[in-house]
Amino acid sequence: MQFTHRRTLLKTAGAGLVGSLGLGLIGNVFAAAKIKPAGSSALIVVDVQNCFVDGGTLPVSKGAEVVPIINKLAGAFENIVVTQDWHTQGHASFATSYPGKKVFETTKLSYGTQVLWPDHCVQGTDDAALHKDLKLPTAQVIVRKGYHKAVDSYSAFEEADHKTATGLAGYLKQRGIKTVFVTGLATDFCVAWTAMDARKLGFEVYVIEDATRAIDLNGSLAAAWKAMSAKGVKRIQSGDIASA
Ligand code: VGL
Ligand code: ZN
Secondary structure, three states: OHHHHHHHHOOEOOEEEEEOOOOOOHHHHHHHEEEEEOOOEEEEEEOOEHHHOOOOOOOOOOHHHHHHHHHHHHOOOOOEEEEEEOEOOOOOOEHHHOOOOOOOOEEEEOOEEEEOEOOOOEOOOHHHOEOOOOOOOOOOEEEEEOOOOOOOOOOOOEOOOOOOEOOHHHHHHHOOOOEEEEEEEOHHHHHHHHHHHHHHOOOEEEEEEEEEEOOOOOOHHHHHHHHHHHOOOEEEOHHHEOOO
């Protein structure tokens, strides 16, 4: 009776918590509790592409380290969504599109301040392909973003104009997904914007920190965690997820 009661208390919306000791042994249930993703949860793997690792056009420091962590996490999820940054040539987020501008400077576009990046993740190039060691055989959908020449899209849900939807929210909602676990590159840009938009759209959101790596431009990593936390994004580690 008391055991049942405690199990009930341990449940959180969308992600059931289980003690790895299973039945009985009540005393250890709290210490051993891990998150077990439910059927209504999805793993979102953001932009684990050649462009964002060493040898790519916009390498994120230690970016490739997320690959084995994400491959392992994937076994615990019934639903997996993969995203790809997928820019046109001459994209509005590229410094080369603005004579006299240098990479990592900013410019004002109709929708706000845009960081100017090296040319990266151009549609159909090897640079834009998913990392070769990413093994997600059960992934169900790949969402490409940033394909409108005049508008960037860090978020997998909504372009930087804050108007144009990618369709991912509709996809997830029609499939009954309530909780998303966000991983990938980069923590302070595409991961953070995806996580915050997911909150705005009503999902319960976890970012799995050790399954992300950051660009960290002028303090952007700390700022991103602060902004995510203010929006109710939960910060966890891959070890907090019960493996499949
Ligand atoms: C990203 C900068 C530009 C990302 C994409 O995936 O975080 N960052 N484009
Ligand atoms: Zn980009």
